[in-house]
Amino acid sequence: MIDPRPMVTQTAAETDVDAIAELQMRITYLEDEIQHLNQVLEKQRVLLDQHRTQMDALQGLLASLLRSQGEPAPESLPPHY
Numbered sequence: 001m002i003d004p005r006p007m008v009t010q011t012a013a014e015t016d017v018d019a020i021a022e023l024q025m026r027i028t029y030l031e032d033e034i035q036h037l038n039q040v041l042e043k044q045r046v047l048l049d050q051h052r053t054q055m056d057a058l059q060g061l062l063a064s065l066l067r068s069q070g071e072p073a074p075e076s077l078p079p080h081y
Contacts, residue, residue, distance in 0.1 A: 066072065
């Protein structure tokens with residue numbers, strides 16, 4: 001059976017324009033993704049800094065509690081950590 005739709009052909013220039021447009025869309029998408037990932041990374045860095053500060057405070061509290069009970073404060077974590 002013959003296809004009644006007319007065959008549409010594109011010139012090389014039209015194909016190149018379409019390819020360039022597709023690449024521009026992909027670049028825009030990737031730039032947006034990079035921006036989003038940078039925002040997520042920054043939030044994680046802030047959270048990590050907060051956790052580090054809290055951990056340091058808790059280590060100081062533990063050391064002072066141990067000293068008040070006459071026990072030596074641990075110098076560092078055991079080697080298996």
